[in-house]
Amino acid sequence: MLELNRKPLRSYLLAGLLGVVTATVVLPVAPAWAQVRTLPDFTDLVDQVGPSVVNIRTIEKVKASGAGSVDEQMLEFFRRFGIPVPPNMPRAPRPDRGQPQPDEEQPRGVGSGFILTGDGFVMTNAHVVEGADEVIVTLTDKREFKAKIIGADKRSDVAVVKIEASGLPAVKIGDINRLKVGEWVMAIGSPFGLENTVTAGIVSAKQRDTGDYLSFIQTDVAINPGNSGGPLINMRGEVVGINSQIYSRSGGFQGISFSIPIDEATRVSDQLRSSGRVTRGRIGVQIDQVSKEVAESIGLGSPRGALVRGVEAGAPAEKAGVEAGDIIIKFDGKQIEKSSDLPRMVGNVKPGTKAVVTVFRRGATRDLPVVIAEVEAEKPLRKASSPEAKPPVAGPAQALGLVVSDLPDAQKKELKIKGGVRVDSAEGGAARAGLREGDVIVAIANSEITTVKEFEAALAKIDKSKPVNVLFRRGELAQFVLIRPAR
Structure with missing residues (x-):
């Protein structure tokens, strides 16, 4: 009696009483990518x-x-x-002069x-x-x-x-x-x-x-x-x-x-x-993209979320405690991968609805409850008022190309901030980063500052050989920049 040898892709058949063995080879099915596809009709x-x-x-x-x-x-x-003249061009009758048309x-x-x-x-x-x-x-x-x-x-x-x-x-x-x-x-x-x-x-x-x-x-x-x-x-x-x-x-x-x-x-x-x-929802913030360099420098990791450059006075975001310089990384539990995600998410929410905004602020996250308002005509941003003249303060800031001074109370009130330092001049690395006279620095190296003294103390702790992140206000808008050391 013949012993059946079961091999892959092969089967053996006994042919009646004659004992003849025939082999049938089963060919493998072609993978999906190899199948011929026709153009659609x-x-x-x-x-x-x-x-x-x-x-x-x-x-x-x-x-x-x-x-x-x-x-x-x-x-x-x-x-x-x-x-x-084209034969199909229509001719308008000439109107009578002096008659209203x-x-x-x-x-x-x-x-x-x-x-x-x-x-x-x-x-x-x-x-x-x-x-x-x-x-x-x-x-x-x-x-x-x-x-x-x-x-x-x-x-x-x-x-x-x-x-x-x-x-x-x-x-x-x-x-x-x-x-x-x-x-x-x-x-x-x-x-x-x-x-x-x-x-x-x-x-x-x-x-x-x-x-x-x-x-x-x-x-x-x-x-x-x-x-x-x-x-x-x-x-x-x-x-x-x-x-x-x-x-x-x-x-x-x-x-x-x-x-x-x-x-x-x-x-x-x-x-x-x-x-x-x-009707669309709004929370009253001006936003921008988060760059890879800024995300790494502030500890966010990957460039995600929406950078808050400005918060509208009296808007839901201000009432909820959102601040310029925050990075909104979630809205009502949904991740914000890029800044354009935020207005779409908020816009699809019915005005009057309660939601939660998750922000990243100076190395930590916090959840802020917010009540969605209805989209209205955009309000023009107010310009910062001219600050009272104060003598500029030199010191460690000059290593970055900056000369700064304490922020006048009038400008603090105008910008609705607790403090910061005014840029009186920007040269070298600071100028290359985009800072200019009149800007207000509110944080450096993830440290919030309210006075020149705090600014210099924070500056003394940083590694001068590495780029330093600076959060500043220009009018009502906030922005991050990286000041790189001179080479």
């Missing part, structure tokens, strides 16, 4: 989503010019230079949009409808409707308009968390007025920072003027973004386009539909 997606995409034209009413209409001026231009309607722009609901709500970009006296929405079946602007939010560049229609084909909203870099996406819109134009590409990046309240989806889908407001569609036929911006040196597409993530756009559109406006 977008035809089904176009049939599915195309009817939900609309063309948007805007009209602006302008005062009639006494110098003749635009048409007349163009005709005069053609006549003067001997250029044949009605406002003229002039096309203002062309954009795109998509149907949110079957009863006529349409989403587009705020810049598409901004300044329009009349909005015309054209469906793929060539029906035209005058639209009412329900609301527009410039900060997110999202707008919602309404047409009087029913039974419209609404889009499906996708899950932005499932969107992956490298996957295929498609856009439908009206570039240069060419309706129902389809373009495709891949997702180049997610969470690309180009604005205060939004991080964008970056793609290489061809987007041109007129595509604004149209949908970005995944291979499941779901809308994942609104085509909004391009990076271009020529005004046309150059391979980089940006779309508003649909989750952010939906959040805005819901508020516009319910109240016609968008």
